[in-house]
Amino acid sequence: MSRVLEVRDLRVSFPGPDHRRFYPVDGVTFSLERGKTMALVGESGSGKSLTSLALLQLVPSPGRIETGSVIRMGETDVLALRGEALRRIRGRRVGVIFQDPMTSLNPVFTVGDQIIEGILAHFKMPRATARERALHLLQEVGIPDPSGRLKAYPHQLSGGMRQRVMIAIALSAEPEILVADEPTTALDVTVQAQILEVLDRLQESRGMAVLLITHDLGIVAGRADRVAVMYAGQIVEEAPTARLFANPSHPYTQGLFASVPRIKGPLRRLNPIGGSIPAPTAWPSGCRFRPRCPKAFDKSELEPPLLMVEPDHQMRCWLAEEPQRSSHAVNEAIG
């Protein structure tokens, strides 16, 4: 078991009103093992995408990664890298698949050009060889008639095909880590399954570690080895997938599960979480979920650290200290 990625105390800040900085990502810690999948789950605005951009120092200006944050890939201290050294790890150590394949491909170049661009950014080789590789990549992601598609422009492809092209591009420099930022959100349900299948297959054959960013608990189950639930810039619960699904403990995680309709089991009214995630400029003091939490109690006014629920399962909620109250709460939530 070797760690390919370690993120510790990652904080990303943006300048806000009154010259104060605010922190959309505020102290995120997790790590990724070779060949494993970690899912970052959360609502829009929880900071999960920004976390993934920070991995490659791609935080859009005027945002910045605060000192004290640590991002290590093997022996490499990513946050110490600048310029050419930084460019060399982008795409090479970490490949990124973005959410929307419609806008992530440049409309004025052919698919082939864009894959070849990725290969030539990291490997010195004749263009013809890069072309061969591009062809091979298109085959690998399951695109029919790859040599014809190489010459196609993005607008000539369907959404699913474009996302396959994005995957081919992300894999063009053979990264050891693949960041998939909501890879199926913009796609039809039927196509979603195909794309996920492609991702699973490639992860298997290449032994890549995958950071899967999603708001969809359904695609986490049976795919991720670990799950981290993000809320308001922090990881609020983290555990191996099976353990988290069996025993969701943070009230926010419980709320997420209660918001998803179930096919099996007794018919039950959906119970969505009331309200919406606060803006990063106005995060509540104490527990950040407190204003929306049905189980908030007096201690919630203090900011909770990550506390142990059971071995290898932590959450950022004071209920972890009070098993009575907690298990009662779980029973109530699951019904």
Add this chain to the structure above:
Amino acid sequence: MRPVLDALAAAWHHPQGRIGAFILLIVAVTAIVGPWLLPDPLSQPDILIGSTPPGLGHPFGTDQLNRDILSRVVTGARVSLGVALLAVALSMTLGAAVGLVSGYLGGVVDAVLMRLVDGALAIPRLFILLLVLAVWERVPVLALILLIGATGWFATSRIVRAEVLRLREEAYVRAAEALGARRRRIIFRHLLPNVVGPLLVTATLAVGDVILLEAGLSFLGLGIQPPMPSWGGMILESKEVLVSAPWAGIFPGLAIVITVLSANLFGDALRDAVDPRSA
């Protein structure tokens, strides 16, 4: 190059764009072909007669030196358009380069470049040109082109920069960065093709401006030097015979008005095509 072709096609479908393009084409063809078909603009068949009014032999008449005004206007078109196109090409290259670098790199580079541009924009262009051109007794054409070109890119760089600031946030630019694409490549492959549209609009409108500017400089004696015919220079020379031979000044004046007007008509149509919001 698709966006450029699309914009040109859209401008052609615009009535005023089509009129502008049509007249510009005629002017351009005349400028290229005309001088070969017409008498030498420098020949003075009978200098003692002086100017003759428009007639069969000389449709636009002759000037006070008995030179054929039609061939002078046509040759002047070659000079004026040539100077304008070269100067604008230089301006656009400089403006695009500064705008791309400034907008994409941002930070200190951007701040320094844009403050310099602010400074340059605060000085009237004509003032800089007069100051420098006064150095020469006879201004070389190359110097004229370079100077007009070098003083015409400031506003262009701001337009390009603004466009780049928007494009920089596009998902495919971020995707290219995440892929480890080199800066040079992002600038030339992902940003440049997308600023060509606005650049084309700016260039077309700048052609009109530069023709006027060159005519103005030539009129002041600081532009194209006689005996090479230029529209501004012809008007300057016609000053002495304004009453006795008004045609000597009217025809080059009309040439300026028509050319600049059609360049602006076409430029406006092009702008509507590239950016429908400004319509």
